[in-house]
Amino acid sequence: MKISLNTVNKKVLSLASAALLAGVMFAGNADRAGQAGASELLINPWSRSSGEAGANTASVRGLEATYMNVAGIAFTPKTELIFSYTNWFVGTGISINSFGFTQRVGETGAIGLSVMSMNFGNIPITTVDQPEGGIGTFSPSFVNLGLSYAKGFSDNIYGGMTVRVISEAISNVSARGVSLDAGIQYVTGERKNIHFGVSLKNVGPRMRYSGDGLSFRTPLPANNPSGTGTYTVENRSADFELPSLINIGAAYDFYFSKDSTAMKHHRVSLAANFVSNSFTKDQFLFGLEYGFRSFLMLRAGYMYESGITSTTDRTTVFTGPTAGVTLELPFTKSKSTFGLDYSYRATDPFQGVHNIGVRINL
Secondary structure (H helix, E strand, O other), X not given: OOOOHHHHHHHHHHHHHHHHHHHHHOOOOHHHOOOEOOHHHHOOOOHHHHHOOOOOOOOOOHHHHHHHOHHHHHHOOOEEEEEEEEEEOOOOOEEEEEEEEEEEEOOOEEEEEEEEEEEOOOEEOOOOOOOOOOOOEEOOEEEEEEEEEEEEOOOOEEEEEEEEEEEEEOOOOEEEEEEEEXXXXXXXXXXXXXXXXXXXXXXXXXXXXXXHHHEEEEEOOOOOOOOOOEEEEEOOOOOEEOOOEEEEEEEEEEEOOOOOOHHHOEEEEEEEEEEEEOOOOOEEEEEEEEEEOOOEEEEEEEEEOOOOOXXXXXXXXXXXXXXXXXXXXXOOOOOOXXXXXXXXXXXXXXXXXXXXXXXXXO
């Protein structure tokens, strides 16, 4: 069945309009801060996009698009794999390990699998009777598993969707849920250097904690006719919502060459993104990337939200600036490449967030 380009463009415009309307409905509300759960869904575990402060929603490509805008995985040329390690808030002992791959499927489609696991280290077990611990340790397990699919509907329009399974657990309490991400990207310009993107993230049913850890044993009342003994009291935890948000972004690539090999020479890309959060303040993200051929890329970014420049009004640990670098080299005649990515996000307190990734394109 053939679909005309005008029809596709109308559908894209309709979806973008709906996203803009939803952005107004989901407008950030500081009064709702702390009322959502599964906040690890707001963590970008990938190096390249985090080095630009996540501003490249409209132009992100490959596996990293599973976090920013899933439509971008449709640009995967063949196979891409990434292993990423994040030292989260240096000094806290928290780390994040991420892995994923994307694979070209057919002429215009691609599938992706991504896994993010948080490591909190060993935390001492304490009780009312033993507040100093000494009775062992426990380690929370936070794991997200995403399955993605994206497709190019024309030379200009790309769309995709991610289904993500969420798991949070300790030894005797756990919560599990599922969320949905969707996104579109529109690419135009003589050199495909103008980008627009909209993505909707973390939409799903409420989650709830359950398990033996929410129960306790207590003695029977003294006047109980059954005599002495204990009974078990089970508590129910309240439901919590997922931290839904909408990204609306644009990007522009400047090429400093007029020949057909422009993409192999100097490039400067500017990106901007508006994040409409449903449970926290809205954010404005700005990114800059310089690329020398496909070998070297330097990045800088800034995340702004209300009060971020004030030590008294700031409600986030991040202070705004980000930076990153990529070195990517070919290792086969078939243009397969091996890349090293690094990014840094400034924080106060702690000593920032460091992320290093290894990328293989086959």
